[in-house]
Amino acid sequence: MQKLGIIDVGGTTIKFATWDGQAIQDHHAITTPKTKADFFELLTAEVNTMKQQRAIEGVAISAPGAVNKLTGVIEGASALPYIHNFPIQAELAAAFGLPVSIENDANCAALAELASGAGRDVDSLVFLVIGTGVGGSVIVNHQVWHGAHLFGGEFGFMLMDGEHILSELGTAPQAVNRYLAVRPEVDNIDGKQLFDLAAQGDTDAQASIQTMYDALGLAIYNLQYSFDPEKVVIGGAISNNPALIPGIEQAIEKIRARVEIASVKPTIVPCDYHDEANLRGAVVDFEQTYAAV
Structure with a gap:
């Protein structure tokens, strides 16, 4: 090399x-x-x-x-x-x-995971970067799929409910914003504090985070049944949160329970490199x- x-x-x-x-x-x-x-x-x-x-x-x-x-x-x-x-x-x-x-940069991060990180044992993967918005990359046969208009991996633009895109529903900052909208008496908090409130039983915090899980679960379900990657790798600082992937997987299981023909369960893993x-x-x-x- x-x-x-x-x-x-x-x-x-x-x-x-x-x-x-x-x-x-x-x-x-x-x-x-x-x-x-x-x-x-x-x-x-x-x-x-x-x-x-x-x-x-x-x-x-x-x-x-x-x-x-x-x-x-x-x-x-x-x-x-x-x-x-x-x-x-x-x-x-x-x-x-x-x-x-x-x-x-998102394509580079995906290539790093493919070469020696969380995707080192596969040929195809979807890489989602969850930050202030949602971006990412699509890898096919070890190559980045850029798309006809260079929009390959721009998952944040996907319309999730007829009104909101994934970047508006599927991130921790937006979950915080939803929480503060219904709890105006609370001083500004960050994503970690929101998860802490949810763990302590705050139902508004739990609902806001569940909206995030449901959006990410629907997006990954749709990607699995349209592109069918071997793995879905999650990047961004939130990938360090041990509650994230189980929350997404539970959201996907609710979808699969409604769609009986959906036999494949996406393999979702956190990224290795930051x-x-x-x-x-x-x-x-x-x-x-x-x-x-």
Whole structure:
């Protein structure tokens, strides 16, 4: 395996590391620049250091947005408008003097799980990232399915009840918002506190969380019976909550009890990687991108 520089572009910080063929090294983060010029200057300086210290042979990048692998352009939108809608892959390759790969951050995280994490024993999976919204990735035969319009894995847009999309129903922040709407006397709380209240018997907290479980259960049920993945991997900080997957599974069982023909029970597992997921997945993407070169 090649020695690579790895970059995970985020709206607040950019993570840098190197890959020695087996493990991540030199992992550190720097505040994300405000302009394209400063962005290019920072990345070029960091890559030049990697070239001198580690003799890297390419640069693997994870980034937000809809990455068009055919054109090397990041389409769509993100918190960093200056990375979009120009040939960023080619321009970075010219600046670095090295081959460059770029893939969407959720797709990178899914590739990391597929290669050596929770999905290492399968060929196909659905990866759901549950945060302030719901995103993710679809993997078919070890390859990311980007979709005809680069919307593969945008599960948060799925309409769940004729009115609300999954990102409005299936996340902890939205569950908190529902709770505060019916309990205006409660000071602002976070997702962990909401789960604690539910465990203590607060019926409003329990109802709000159940709405989240039901939405995620319906989404995963539908994905299982439309795409039929071998595994469904859950990412995002909430994946650390031991109550999450049992709650989703109970919601799915209620659906399966109503649909007698539904013989398959989805296999749902938490992700293995968190902080390093995008970095590790960018390496996998680089190797796939240049496999035939």
